[in-house]
Amino acid sequence: MTWPIHLKRTKPRVAIYEILSQSQRPLSPKDILRSLADQDIWLSTVYRVLDQFEKDHLILRINDPATNATLYELDRHDHKHYAVCLGCHQRFAIEACPIHEDIHVSSDGFEIIDHRIEILGYCQACRQAAIK
Amino acid sequence: MTWPIHLKRTKPRVAIYEILSQSQRPLSPKDILRSLADQDIWLSTVYRVLDQFEKDHLILRINDPATNATLYELDRHDHKHYAVCLGCHQRFAIEACPIHEDIHVSSDGFEIIDHRIEILGYCQACRQAAIK
DNA sequence: TTCTATGCAAATATTTTGCAACTCT
DNA sequence: AGAGTTGCAAAATATTTGCATAGAA
Numbered sequence: 001m002t003w004p005i006h007l008k009r010t011k012p013r014v015a016i017y018e019i020l021s022q023s024q025r026p027l028s029p030k031d032i033l034r035s036l037a038d039q040d041i042w043l044s045t046v047y048r049v050l051d052q053f054e055k056d057h058l059i060l061r062i063n064d065p066a067t068n069a070t071l072y073e074l075d076r077h078d079h080k081h082y083a084v085c086l087g088c089h090q091r092f093a094i095e096a097c098p099i100h101e102d103i104h105v106s107s108d109g110f111e112i113i114d115h116r117i118e119i120l121g122y123c124q125a126c127r128q129a130a131i132k
Numbered sequence: 133m134t135w136p137i138h139l140k141r142t143k144p145r146v147a148i149y150e151i152l153s154q155s156q157r158p159l160s161p162k163d164i165l166r167s168l169a170d171q172d173i174w175l176s177t178v179y180r181v182l183d184q185f186e187k188d189h190l191i192l193r194i195n196d197p198a199t200n201a202t203l204y205e206l207d208r209h210d211h212k213h214y215a216v217c218l219g220c221h222q223r224f225a226i227e228a229c230p231i232h233e234d235i236h237v238s239s240d241g242f243e244i245i246d247h248r249i250e251i252l253g254y255c256q257a258c259r260q261a262a263i264k
Numbered sequence: 265t266t267c268t269a270t271g272c273a274a275a276t277a278t279t280t281t282g283c284a285a286c287t288c289t
Numbered sequence: 290a291g292a293g294t295t296g297c298a299a300a301a302t303a304t305t306t307g308c309a310t311a312g313a314a
Contacts, residue, residue, distance in 0.1 A: 008268065008269070008312085008313050008314075009313075010268090010269060010270075010312075010313070011270090011312090012269085012270070013269085029303085029304085030302095030303090040271080041270085041271085042270080042271060042272065043303090043304085044270085044271085044272080044273095044304085044305075044306085045269085045270055045271075045272095047303095047304065047305075048269080048270080048305090049269090049270095052269095061197070061200070063195035063197070063200070065193075065195070065248065068193070068195070068202060068279095070200060070303085070304095083235075083237040083242055083244070085242070086245065092237050092238050092242060093237075093238045094235060094236065094237055094238070095236040095237070095238060096236065098231050098235045099230050099231055099249070103215075103226060103230045103251060104226065104227040104228070105215040105224050105225075105226055105227075105251065106224050106225045106226070106227060108256065109255070109256030109259065110215055110217070110224060110251075110253055110254070110255050110256065111253045111254045111259055112215070112251055112252070112253040113218065113252050113253040113254065114251075114252045114253070115249065115250060115251045115252060116197065116249070116250040116252065117231070117247065117248070117249050117250075118247065118248040118249075119235060119237065119242075119244055119246075119247045120244070120245050120246045120247065120248070121242055121243045121244040121245040121246070122242070122243045122245065123241070123242050124240065124241030124242065127241065127243055138293095140287080140288050140289070140292095140293065140294070141288075141289095142287075142288070142293095142294060142295075143287095143295090144294085144295070145294090161278085161279085162277095162278090172296080173295085173296085174295080174296060174297065175278090175279085176279085176280075176281085176295085176296085176297080176298095177294085177295055177296075179278095179279065179280075180280090180294080180295080181294095181295095184294095200304095202278085202279090
């Protein structure tokens with residue numbers, strides 16, 4: 001990977017980056033701490049590293065609408081969106097970006113940098129569990 | 133307005149509903165408490181009332197991606213989306229829903245209930261302040 | 265050597281819970 | 290009257306900050 005030139009490659013940073021890059025799902029700061037259990041790294045460090053990574057656009061901070069938890073994932077720059085199951089809180093990738101090209105914001109001169117989409121609903125397993 | 137039949141019209145509920153319906157922007161639990169300053173209502177009550185309102189689909193809980201704050205707004209059922217300025221954290225309404233009709237989720241059988249969109253960027257004022 | 269990042273402690277912020285008293289219907 | 294709601298205290302959880310030391314460049 002390409003490490004930002006101004007970021008020192010410290011043990012916590014490398015370890016946290018590793019964990020995020022190996023995870024198939026977004027992780028909370030505590031999830032990350034758990035994966036670091038043997039490495040004498042503190043939660044405050046995890047928070048600081050995640051803040052730093054976010055500023056450098058290495059990772060994305062998202063909010064899980066089902067649990068209101070703060071989650072982080074690698075910014076793979078592949079523009080993925082997720083569907084969140086309101087039952088089991090699992091996240092499923094959406095095939096394509098479902099957004100239109102031209103977006104009009106009510107305030108003229110708004111420069112769009114990025115967008116986030118969350119699809120909310122119920123996955124097949126949860127629907128069947130509900131015996132609809 | 134149509135009050136859900138099973139919800140008692142108590143003082144805190146009516147007051148909180150009033151505040152949300154008069155606000156032009158989404159509010160945090162603390163914002164709401166501040167507006168209730170004179171009324172001897174506690175933060176825990178605000179949280180409980182908001183939870184209840186959310187369950188009954190009277191309000192929407194959103195997360196401010198710029199500050200990571202939890203905000204609540206009346207669910208006006210008009211399917212509005214917002215653009216959030218990463219500079220000043222103001223929210224601007226988006227004219228139309230910019231999402232495509234057909235969304236494909238990687239897990240078959242996913243039942244879509246709703247969606248949320250956040251446009252991130254910089255408003256005109258913040259762009260000029262940055263003297264780009 | 266210099267400057268940034270971290271370990272650790274402690275503070276602050278946010279949200280939840282338990283229970284007795286209260287109040288809508 | 291009775292069930293559901295609230296005031297209040299207190300706990301649980303999440304996040305931030307300060308500072309001396311350690312470690313990368």
